[in-house]
Amino acid sequence: MTTPAVLTAHGVSFAYGGDLVIESVDLTVAAGEFVAIVGPNGSGKSTLLRLLLGLLEPAAGTVEILGERPRALRDRWRVGYVPQRRILDLDVPATVTEIVASGRTARRGWWRVPSRADRDAVDHALEAVALADLHRRPVTELSGGQQQRVLIARALAAEPSVLVLDEPIAGVDVESQRLFRDSLVHLVEHHQTAVLLVSHELGAVASDLDRVIVLKRRVLFDGPPDALAATGVNLGVHADDLPRWLEELAP
Template sequence: MQQSIGPAGAHCHLPVVSVDNVSFQYEQRNVLDRLSFDILQRDFVGLIGSNGAGKTTLLRMIVGLIKPTSGEIRLFGTPLGQFRDWERIGYVPQKNAFNPLFPATVREVVLSGLYGRKKLFRRMNKDDLRKCDDAMHALRIEELADRRIGRLSGGQQQRVFLARALVNNPELLILDEPTVGIDSETQESFFHMIRHMHQRHNITFLMVSHDIDMMHAYLGYEPAHTSGKLKFYVKHTHELDNCAETNLAHSLRDLRLAGFEEPAAVR
């Protein structure tokens, strides 16, 4: 059994992500070398490393966009090559991965998070549209629903991609620099929301962020695991008083009731 990067007492939870002796080479250079770890249910894993350390490469391998040179990745216990339940995973890539000329509205982009790789052409029903409306409301982009994604500001676009990743209430949320291009107030709102979701909802997080102070404030200052230039910071939660509601609008309502105010305007 390989090393878990969650806490010692959390072995009762099944691994959500298992990376077993994974290496990745690019142009004959080792980007990742024999990396092994487990991420357990309800872990929040913050990944920090210098440029070129392989952070984005690792996330892209986990979501199946590139293949490791060697080793194996498993999602929810299933080898990556056999995994089909992609609706269980939300993924926000780095902002520079987006083509600004993509001809789609905000609503269409958010709805695309519900399609899944095996449901690409299915018809949207009323429940799908409600989930879309909830996600847009939670990220405060409902007034942008009919705007073309390429005509939005960088901060607005990133809100759309966050809504797309969250629309299906995923069990695993993978975020690659999710707050780049978003104003500081909205960054704080976002961190509050995902901390609430981690503490009260059955969601596992894997996040790369440039905001080291925010990461340390929630995850601590001592990495649970180090591999090469990568440092993994982990916080585990297993609250018994889970929220009865699971939608995104509820998560932000809870923050407002706790006295946290959202920024006044979409930037």
């Protein structure tokens, strides 16, 4: 592959106490690739994601984002992150624009006043997730799906090179799933952004993926959706069942 790798894991393992939850995981995501990690509850998806982001240190193996160890990466804003959240947890009201603009803070320099380019990037992010009309609304007045799109727009506002999303479509309505899918495909195709989606189910994006990684503590499958389908596994199958199918197929 000629496209540079933006995210790599080599032999990564991690344990909570004595309980090994990630075992010798290798993976690579290239610029402009759209990759999903699927697996059942407790398969280590979120732990792997936190290792890739540098929020956890691996017990063994190495992780690199944009050619650097996560904690050594200087321009960290180049990594967009959409956390697993059903609702935004706000005690003080904040508008859609305020939340989305906060995603630009690190890129701008956290002590600097927003420039025209910063405001344009925020507007563009709002348009990408079809929230421009609601930009003055308090976030807590939005539906769960709309709030999820606010978090995606917040990540997009920094114009990242890599976008990592944790369970972004859990509990989101069909219309929001479609808008979500459109904005991710736009990023991959027009901005060469690498998108890594960690999910319990693939929902609306299943047919747009370049690769699917099936995780259950270790990587059970890593390849294009077609190759997964060729094993006899149906991608429409709920993620809880995917590893069971693959383990039964394994020699």
